[in-house]
Amino acid sequence: xxxxxxxxxxxxxxxxxxxxxxxxxxxxxxxxxxxxxxxxxxxxxxxxxxxxxxxxxxxxxxxxxxxxxxxxxxxxxxxxxxxxxxxxxxxxxxxxxxxxxxxxxxxxxxxxxxxxxxxxxxxxxxxxxxxxxxxxxxxxxxxxxxxxxxxxxxxxxxxxxxxxxxxxxxxxxxxxxxxxxxxxxxxxxxxxxxxxxxxxxxxxxxxxx
Numbered sequence: 001x002x003x004x005x006x007x008x009x010x011x012x013x014x015x016x017x018x019x020x021x022x023x024x025x026x027x028x029x030x031x032x033x034x035x036x037x038x039x040x041x042x043x044x045x046x047x048x049x050x051x052x053x054x055x056x057x058x059x060x061x062x063x064x065x066x067x068x069x070x071x072x073x074x075x076x077x078x079x080x081x082x083x084x085x086x087x088x089x090x091x092x093x094x095x096x097x098x099x100x101x102x103x104x105x106x107x108x109x110x111x112x113x114x115x116x117x118x119x120x121x122x123x124x125x126x127x128x129x130x131x132x133x134x135x136x137x138x139x140x141x142x143x144x145x146x147x148x149x150x151x152x153x154x155x156x157x158x159x160x161x162x163x164x165x166x167x168x169x170x171x172x173x174x175x176x177x178x179x180x181x182x183x184x185x186x187x188x189x190x191x192x193x194x195x196x197x198x199x200x201x202x203x204x205x206x207x208x209x
Contacts, residue, residue, distance in 0.1 A: 012206050015044050015202050082127050
């Protein structure tokens with residue numbers, strides 16, 4: 001599993017994530033990137049869930065889709081088709097989540113696009129939400145393992161943060177998820193640690209702020 005978060009206020013946006021990739025049999029490999037940037041499109045994003053299915057790298061496919069000239073809603077539709085295509089066969093890889101922030105028209109547009117189980121609990125459907133961050137607004141999003149064990153973050157608390165502090169807050173949030181998972185592992189040797197590795201961040205700062 002993973003922990004990813006996205007913090008956005010009028011000064012900029014930061015995505016942070018742990019770097020652990022877990023394979024069947026609870027084999028772990030650190031150093032896997034889950035947050036990305038496309039500076040020329042003034043866009044950053046983080047994703048978690050399935051990574052490599054049937055030879056298809058989802059992060060690479062997402063980068064190609066987000067780097068196109070189409071409207072974001074059309075891009076999300078294509079991401080959904082790719083995710084459904086690579087997860088339709090085989091064991092349940094867990095839900096997919098994509099969080100995106102893009103600077104456009106004097107503010108940030110933020111999308112939260114993720115798989116959720118339907119009412120029957122037997123299949124996934126996609127849910128998408130969208131926010132606009134201008135002036136004194138802020139957005140905080142998170143996904144992945146153990147985020148429910150962490151203290152809450154109120155988006156309002158991010159509104160007045162200067163950009164360096166916003167970056168530090170996102171990094172610390174991901175680092176906290178790693179520490180909580182290690183504490184659980186230390187307390188219960190049967191617990192299979194899934195969150196860990198280096199904490200990575202990507203940034204999109206608004207000029208002159």
